[in-house]
Amino acid sequence: MSVSGxxxxxxxxSLNGVEIEVFEAGRKNLGNPIVLCHGWPEHAFSWRHQMPILADAGYHVIVPNQRGYGNSSCPTEVSAYDIEHLTGDLCGLLDHFGYDDAVFMGHDWGANVVWSMALLHPERVKKIINxxxxxxxxxxxPWIELMEEFFGGDHYFVHFNRQPGVADAVLDQNTHQFLRNIFRKNVPPMPPEPGMMMINLALAGEPLGDPVMDKGELAVFAQSFEKTGFTSSINWYRNLDRNWHILADIDPIVKMPALMIYGDRDVIPKSENLADFVPNVDVVSLDCGHWIQQEKPDETNAAILKWLGDTPTS
Known part of the structure; x- marks a missing residue:
């Protein structure tokens, strides 16, 4: 797969028993690392607008395709994608570069991994941007049990867990169409349609709203998933209850400085009690949907750089 531009x-x-594909910028800034963690169904390429800006700002920018994505290892065991493995990969990445700690930034599922890094490996996290x-x-x-009670069996988190392989096959058969249909902005608000959201998106002949990226950029994502299929990345969802058990006895308070960036039109609701668990948090909201750093790259970059400049380390 060739990454564009x-x-x-x-x-x-090689780290933590797997091979991880790593993209870097600002290698001249050794000693000042920032690690960017993509979400689903994404790729390190989703940080293309942030990498040069952060490198120019003096950071050694490290962007992995996390396990299950791109050319990184795609283990077959579902449990290989639990939060211990995912955060262990990030610790292994720091070890590879000789860093004790770093600033971590995550989007979507990547944000979940970064929050979990702060809980499971707090000594390795300087600051958080999610x-x-x-x-x-x-x-x-457990999270899936709770979601099933509240949202029913068609909610995609529940469906991924209760009907393994069903959605994977539909997405694999409609890879480009699914990604074209999910990477949209300015989507008009409407009530959810019946059925499983991700399967509906994969089968929809016409997308809503406007494209988040051009055809060449979309091709990077499509070629990546045509190579891996979707099962390895969906296996992250299949560990949510396992993660619930892993975190049972962990201090739930995130103590390091954090920046939370919301899209005002995102379907993911804003937290009503974020500061209870992340007491040193600052919050920014941008006028966009879910794909924040790709929809509003300039505004996202400005918010990130301002916060990094305003927030002392330690």
């Missing part, structure tokens, strides 16, 4: 050439790094997904406090019941 000026995106860096990756290297393959987009779209606020901190998710551990609930009394």
């Amino acid at each position: 000026d995106f860096p050439t990756p290297t393959m790094v 987009l779209a997904l606020p901190y998710q406090a551990r609930t009394e019941k």
